[in-house]
Every structure is written in structure tokens, then in C-alpha cells.
Amino acid sequence: MSYARPLIAAAALLLATPSGAADWPDHEKLTREQVLAALANASPTAPADFYSRNLSGVDLSGIDFKGANLTAAVMNGANLAGANLSRCNLTVSFAEGANLANANLQGAMMFSMQLQGATLQAANLSGARLIGDLRRVNLEQAVLTKMDGAADMKNQSMGLMRANIVSASLKGADLSASDFSRADFSFSDLSGAKLAGTRLAGAELSGTNLRGANLAGADLRGAKLIDTDFTGADVTGADFTAATLRGVKGLDQSR
Numbered sequence: 001m002s003y004a005r006p007l008i009a010a011a012a013l014l015l016a017t018p019s020g021a022a023d024w025p026d027h028e029k030l031t032r033e034q035v036l037a038a039l040a041n042a043s044p045t046a047p048a049d050f051y052s053r054n055l056s057g058v059d060l061s062g063i064d065f066k067g068a069n070l071t072a073a074v075m076n077g078a079n080l081a082g083a084n085l086s087r088c089n090l091t092v093s094f095a096e097g098a099n100l101a102n103a104n105l106q107g108a109m110m111f112s113m114q115l116q117g118a119t120l121q122a123a124n125l126s127g128a129r130l131i132g133d134l135r136r137v138n139l140e141q142a143v144l145t146k147m148d149g150a151a152d153m154k155n156q157s158m159g160l161m162r163a164n165i166v167s168a169s170l171k172g173a174d175l176s177a178s179d180f181s182r183a184d185f186s187f188s189d190l191s192g193a194k195l196a197g198t199r200l201a202g203a204e205l206s207g208t209n210l211r212g213a214n215l216a217g218a219d220l221r222g223a224k225l226i227d228t229d230f231t232g233a234d235v236t237g238a239d240f241t242a243a244t245l246r247g248v249k250g251l252d253q254s255r
Contacts, residue, residue, distance in 0.1 A: 027054035027074050035060060042066050061099075111152075112161065134165045144175045150199070151182035181219075211250070 030038075030053050042048040048068040056076045060083055067087040075095040086106040094114045105125045113132035122141045130149040151162035163183040170185075172192045179199040187207040195210075199219045206226040210233050217237040224244045231250030245251070 024054045024056070024074050027052050029054040029056075030058070032059055032063075035063065039063070039066055039068065042068065130163050131161050132163065134163060134168055137165065137168045139165075139168060139170045139173050142170070142173045144173060145177055147175070147178040147180075149178060149180040149183050151202075176214075 030050070035048075035050070035055070035058070038048045038050070044067075047066055050068055050070050050073050052072040053070075054074045055078050056074050057078060058075075059079045060075075061079045061081045062083060063080075064084040065088050066084075069089045070085075070093050071089050071091045073090075073093045075093065075098050078095065078098045080095070080103050081099045081101045082103060083100070084104045085100075085108055086104045087108060088105075089109045090113050091109055091111045092113070095118055096114055097117045098115070099119050100123050101119050101121045103120065103123045105120075105123055105128050107127045108125070108129075110125075110128055110130045110132060113130070115132060115134045115137055117136050118134075119138045120142050121138050123139070124143045125147060126143050126145045128144075128147050130144075130147055131152055149163040163180060165188055166184055166186045168185075168188045170188060170190045170193050173190070174194040175190075175198050176194045177197045180203055181199050182202040182204075183200070184204040185208050186204050189209045190213050191209050191211040193210070193213045195218050196214050196216045197218065198215075200223050201219050202222045203220070204224050205220075205228050206224050207228070208225075209229050211229050212232040213230075213234070215230075215233055215235045215238050218235070219239050220243050221239050221241045222243060223240075225240075225246070225248055226244060227247040227249075229249040231253065233250065235251070
């Protein structure tokens with residue numbers, strides 16, 4: 001999949017902005033009522049356009065965004081619990097510290113999205129394209145099946161663009177049959193997670209808790225596994241070719 005150069009430039013600009021910035025003078029501030037009004041006038045052929053809008057701190061819970069364009073939108077601290085964001089374009093958007101619990105993000109475009117500290121507990125991200133900052137997110141019991149979370153190898157001029165899911169909680173999450181090649185899960189808790197058939201080639205899993213996880217048939221070729229805990233995990237048929245294994249726990253006792 002290719003991405004327009006203006007969006008890549010926008011990613012560089014947004015990433016250069018302090019994540020804690022409270023003032024977004026170039027982003028028009030909208031209220032919940034204004035969002036609902038825009039969505040009421042939208043149609044399947046002309047979805048609502050919230051490009052570069054400021055929705056920080058707004059209560060957007062339960063809203064059906066009907067595949068809206070949220071490119072470069074700022075939703076830091078917003079309440080999006082139970083919102084329907086399926087098929088929405090969230091490229092280079094901010095949702096740091098946002099509440100996305102039980103949100104529907106199926107098939108969403110989440111390229112270079114900033115989600116640091118957000119809550120996505122029990123959210124559905126099935127089929128989404130995900131690259132961005134997900135440090136310290138809560139993805140417990142979330143559905144991340146058939147996702148494309150692999151690093152973008154076409155835009156190396158900006159450095160390795162990948163899913164940065166460091167120090168996150170993914171207890172009981174379902175990542176089955178997804179591609180997270182070269183993603184960074186360092187120090188995250190994936191205990192009891194489902195990773196059957198998941199591609200984790202070249203992924204960073206050092207210090208990761210995989211106790212009781214299902215990794216049957218997973219692709220771990222070239223993965224970095226330092227001080228990783230596999231106690232009670234199912235690694236039947238998993239491929240560890242060329243993986244870095246050092247200080248690993250419980251792998252000899254795993255299935």
C-alpha cells in the first residue's frame with residue numbers, strides 16, 4: 001500500500017509537535033453537537049470530513065462516525081468509548097490518553113497514529129492498518145485479528161515506521177493471524193494472549209510477558225527475545241529461526 005507524500009510530510013510535522021501541547025491554533029475546535037451535525041449531513045459517498053480538527057477532551061462516546069475522514073485530527077483525552085470508527089481514516093491523528101474502550105475500529109486506517117496512554121480495552125481493531133505510538137496503551141481483551149501492523153519498509157527516510165507497543169497491556173487480547181513483523185512489544189504484557197499464526201518476524205519482544213499465550217504456528221524468525229517469559233505458552237509449530245534467545249524463561253517447558 002502506498003501513501004501520498006503530503007501525508008508523510010504531515011506525519012513529520014505532527015510528530016515534531018510536543019505530545020502534551022494543549023494549544024492547537026491551526027486546528028478548528030469542534031463540540032460534540034458540531035460533530036453530530038456534520039455526521040447527519042454525511043452520506044456513504046460523501047463521508048464527514050474532520051481533517052485537522054481539534055476534538056481534544058470532547059465527549060464523543062457512542063457516536064457512529066460513518067467512515068469519516070479524521071486525518072490529522074487531534075482527539076487527545078477525548079471520550080470515544082463505544083464509538084464506531086470502522087473504516088475511518090485516522091492517518092497521522094492524535095488520540096493520546098483517549099478512551100476508546102469497546103470502540104469499533106475494524107478496517108480503520110491508523111497509519112502514524114499517536115495513541116500513547118490511550119485505553120482500547122475490548123476494542124475491535126480487526127483488519128485495521130496500524131503503525132504508530134502505542135506506548136502504555138491498554139489493549140486488554142481487545143481484538144486485533146487479521147491486522148496489518150507490520151513496519152512500513154517503503155518510508156525509511158523517516159526511520160523505521162512501525163507499531164511501537166512498548167510497556168502496554170494486552171492481557172487476553174486476540175492478535176491471531178495478524179502481521180506484526182518488526183513491531184516493538186518490549187516490556188508489554190501479553191499473558192494469555194492469542195497469537196496463533198501471527199507474523200512476528202523481526203519483532204522486538206524483549207522483557208515481554210507471554211505467560212500462557214497461544215503462539216502455535218507463529219512466525220518468530222529473527223525476533224529479539226531477551227528475558228522473554230514463555231511460561232505455560234503454546235509454541236507448537238512456532239518458527240524461531242535466527243531469533244535472538246537470551247535469558248528466556250519457560251520455553252523449555254512450553255508446548
